[in-house]
Amino acid sequence: MRKLWVLAIKEVRVTFRDAGALVTMLATPIALTLAMAAAFGTGHSAPISNIPVLLLNYDTGSMSHLLLDVFQSDDVGNLVALDIVDDEAAARERVDAGEVAALVIVPTDFSARAFPLGGRIETILGVDPITLSPDTELTPEQESRIAQAFLETHEATPDNPAIIEIYASPDWRIGTAVVKSIVTQALEMMNIQVQGIMQVMMKLAPGMRQAGQEPSTMASGMENSFGGEERTTLSDLPLRLDITSTTGRSFNWLDYSAASMAVLFLMFAVTSGGRTLLIERQNGTLPRLLVSPTPALAILVGKMGGIVLTGVLQALILWGATSLIGAYWGAPFTVIIAIFVLVLSASSIGALISAWAKTPGQAGAIGTAVTLVGAALSGSFFERWNLPIWVQYLSLATPQAWGIEIFARLQSGKGLSHILPWLGGTLLLTCVYYSAALLGFRRQFE
Amino acid sequence: MPLVEVRKLVKRYAPDGPNAVDDVSFDVHEGEMFGLLGPNGAGKTTALSVISTLLTPTSGTVRVNGFDTQASPMDVRRNIGMVPQDLAIYNDLTAQENLRFWGEMRGLHGDELKREITEKLELTDLSDRAKDRVQTFSGGMKRRLNLAIGLLGHPRLVMLDEPTVAIDPQSRRYILDWVKQMSRQGVTVLYTTHYMEEAQELSDRIGIIDHGKLIALGTLDALTQTVGENETLILKLSQEAGGAALSEALQSQETILQTSASDGEVVVNVTSAEAALPLVVSQASSLGLNIRTIDIREPNLETVFLHLTGRALRD
Numbered sequence: 001m002r003k004l005w006v007l008a009i010k011e012v013r014v015t016f017r018d019a020g021a022l023v024t025m026l027a028t029p030i031a032l033t034l035a036m037a038a039a040f041g042t043g044h045s046a047p048i049s050n051i052p053v054l055l056l057n058y059d060t061g062s063m064s065h066l067l068l069d070v071f072q073s074d075d076v077g078n079l080v081a082l083d084i085v086d087d088e089a090a091a092r093e094r095v096d097a098g099e100v101a102a103l104v105i106v107p108t109d110f111s112a113r114a115f116p117l118g119g120r121i122e123t124i125l126g127v128d129p130i131t132l133s134p135d136t137e138l139t140p141e142q143e144s145r146i147a148q149a150f151l152e153t154h155e156a157t158p159d160n161p162a163i164i165e166i167y168a169s170p171d172w173r174i175g176t177a178v179v180k181s182i183v184t185q186a187l188e189m190m191n192i193q194v195q196g197i198m199q200v201m202m203k204l205a206p207g208m209r210q211a212g213q214e215p216s217t218m219a220s221g222m223e224n225s226f227g228g229e230e231r232t233t234l235s236d237l238p239l240r241l242d243i244t245s246t247t248g249r250s251f252n253w254l255d256y257s258a259a260s261m262a263v264l265f266l267m268f269a270v271t272s273g274g275r276t277l278l279i280e281r282q283n284g285t286l287p288r289l290l291v292s293p294t295p296a297l298a299i300l301v302g303k304m305g306g307i308v309l310t311g312v313l314q315a316l317i318l319w320g321a322t323s324l325i326g327a328y329w330g331a332p333f334t335v336i337i338a339i340f341v342l343v344l345s346a347s348s349i350g351a352l353i354s355a356w357a358k359t360p361g362q363a364g365a366i367g368t369a370v371t372l373v374g375a376a377l378s379g380s381f382f383e384r385w386n387l388p389i390w391v392q393y394l395s396l397a398t399p400q401a402w403g404i405e406i407f408a409r410l411q412s413g414k415g416l417s418h419i420l421p422w423l424g425g426t427l428l429l430t431c432v433y434y435s436a437a438l439l440g441f442r443r444q445f446e
Numbered sequence: 447m448p449l450v451e452v453r454k455l456v457k458r459y460a461p462d463g464p465n466a467v468d469d470v471s472f473d474v475h476e477g478e479m480f481g482l483l484g485p486n487g488a489g490k491t492t493a494l495s496v497i498s499t500l501l502t503p504t505s506g507t508v509r510v511n512g513f514d515t516q517a518s519p520m521d522v523r524r525n526i527g528m529v530p531q532d533l534a535i536y537n538d539l540t541a542q543e544n545l546r547f548w549g550e551m552r553g554l555h556g557d558e559l560k561r562e563i564t565e566k567l568e569l570t571d572l573s574d575r576a577k578d579r580v581q582t583f584s585g586g587m588k589r590r591l592n593l594a595i596g597l598l599g600h601p602r603l604v605m606l607d608e609p610t611v612a613i614d615p616q617s618r619r620y621i622l623d624w625v626k627q628m629s630r631q632g633v634t635v636l637y638t639t640h641y642m643e644e645a646q647e648l649s650d651r652i653g654i655i656d657h658g659k660l661i662a663l664g665t666l667d668a669l670t671q672t673v674g675e676n677e678t679l680i681l682k683l684s685q686e687a688g689g690a691a692l693s694e695a696l697q698s699q700e701t702i703l704q705t706s707a708s709d710g711e712v713v714v715n716v717t718s719a720e721a722a723l724p725l726v727v728s729q730a731s732s733l734g735l736n737i738r739t740i741d742i743r744e745p746n747l748e749t750v751f752l753h754l755t756g757r758a759l760r761d
Contacts, residue, residue: 291528292548
C-alpha cells in the first residue's frame, strides 16, 4: 500500500512540475471557459418541436384566453405539445419527474389584476370591453363612472401585479426557454390589446383624458423574472412572469463551459498521463521499476492512481478557479463525488490507449483524436442537448458526455440521488474500459 | 553455491525468430566481478534481462541466490540491484527525491532510507546538489546517480548493463573506479560491456558472447592462453577504403594467422610481430596504401575474440 502511495505521489509531483502540462491542464481550460461564456452568454438556440407543456388556468377572466390562443396558434402549435390540466400537484410532479418541460400557471385573479379597469368597465357597461368599438355610445353617467374607475384602478395597480408562473424542469433547458418566449409573447399581445381598449375608452369616455392620464403612463409593474434573479421591464401592464423550477437554477453558459472545459482538459491530461507509462518504458524507468521488489500490478495501480490523483487535483483547481469567476458547479459534496468518478472514468480511457498503443507518439495521437472527437460528440463546445438524439446516445461511449450530463444536473441544483444513475453508468463504462486496458497491459508487459 | 546460476538459457523473442540468447550456461560466484563481453546485439542485455526477471526465458533456468527467476521472481529482485544502460531516473525530481523514490521501491523506509540516501549522495559527490532537479545535471552526474540507485539497499548482486556507453572519459574513469571499489567491498558484480579494455580491467572472470552464444568463459589469463603467444598488429591507414583490400591480401600469406578490417583500421593476428611486419608494410605499399600508425599488442581479449570469431570485437 505504501508503495502505491509513493508511486502515485511521484506521478503527481512529476506532472505538476511540468510547466507545459500545467498550461494544458489549468490555464487553457480556464481561458476557454471565459472565452466561451463571453461568446455565448446565456442564450439558447435550438430547432425543437413538440415540447411537452402543461397549462393550468385558474383565471376566469378574458385575459388568460389570450395566452391559450397564443399557445394554440399556428406559429407556436408545432413548437409545443400543450396539455391543459386542472390538478396542480400532479402537474408539478410531472415537471419534477422531467416528463414535461414546464407547467404554466395562470392565477385565479389574473385578468382582474392584469387589467383591473377591464373588469370595472364590464360591470359598468355589462359587456366585455374587448368587444367595444369607437362607435359604441355611452351615457354621460357611464362615461363619468368609467373615468372614476380609471383613476381608482390606476392608483391600485403598481404594487399588485398579476403573476404567471412557469414551473420549469431543469432537464428541459431549451424547452423552458421556448415556453418563456411564448408566454412573454402572449403578455406583449395582452399589453397591445389593453392599449387598444384604452384608446377606444379615451374616445368613448373623454373624462379619462380630462383626468390627465395617458394610456402609456398607466402602470409599470409588468416585469419578467427568471429564478428570482433577473428582472426586466417588458411592458406597461401590471404583469409579472415568474420562472421557477424544482431547483431554482437555470442554464448558464459560464457554468456549462466551466464544467465541460474541465472535463475536456481532464481527458487531455489523463490520456497524456496514460502515455507516460509508455514514455517510462522507453526511458528505462519502467523496466527498472519492474525489477524492483514491487509486483507489476502494484506498479500499474500506483501509476494509474497517480494519474487519477493528478486529475482530481486538476479538477478541484479548475472548480475553485472557475467558481471565483462566478461559475456554479453544484453542491460541494456531490461535485467532489462527481469529480472522482469522472477522473476515474477518464483514466480508463488513458489506460486503454496506453495499453494498446505501441509508442508514446502513437498514444499521444490517439489520445488527442479520442478526446477531440469525444468533445465534439458530447457537446463540450456547444450545448449538448442541441445535438441530434443519436449523437447524444453515441456520445455516451465517452466519459465527457457522462461528465457533462452529471454536472448539468448538479448545476441545475439537483442532488446526489438525481445523479446516482449517471454515476453508475459512468462507473460501468469505466469498468469496461479498464477491463480492455488490462488485457492490453497483459499483452504488452508479458 | 554460486550466487548466479545460468543453465542452458535460451531466449527467443518471436516463436520462429532467432535465439537472442542461445544455450548459455555460466555461474557467478559470491564476491566475484563477472564481465559479459560481446559486440552490440550479441545478447548481453537480453541475458541480463532474464537474470533480473524482466524477461522470461524461452527455456533453461536462472537462479539467483538459490531462487528461481520464474518461480520466485520477487525473491530474486530483493537480491539484485540493476543499473540499466539507459538513464533510468526522473529528470523532474531532485537527486534526493529520486533516491527516496527508488529506495521506497526497494522496500526501504524510515531511518534506514535516510541513511542510504545520505550515503549514496556522498558516494556520488552529489550532496551539494541533492535538492536540485536532475534535469539540471551534467551527463556524468546523471550516470553517477543512475549507478547509486542500483546500489540502494545493499543488494547482493549488482548488475550493470554497459554503464559507460556514451559518456566522457572522466565520468567513465569515475564509474570504473567505483565498480572496482564495490568489488573490493565484496559486492558481487555482473557487468556487460562491448569495451574490451573495461572487461580486462574490471573482471575476475569474463564470458565472451557472440550471436547469443557464450563462446568463451574464464579468467583473462586463461582466455588469452587460448590464442597462445600470438601477437596483434593494429594498422591505421590514411585511406579508409583500403583496409578490406589489405586484409584480404594478408589473409593469403602463410605467416598471417587472421585479419580483419574496419574504418581504415586493419587488425592482423600473427605468431611474431617482428617477423610479419616487413611483409605487412610491403603489402600495404604494393596496394598504394599509406600506414599512419602501427600498434603491436600482446595477446588480449581482442585477439581472443578475433581468434574465436574471425571478426574484430567492434565489427
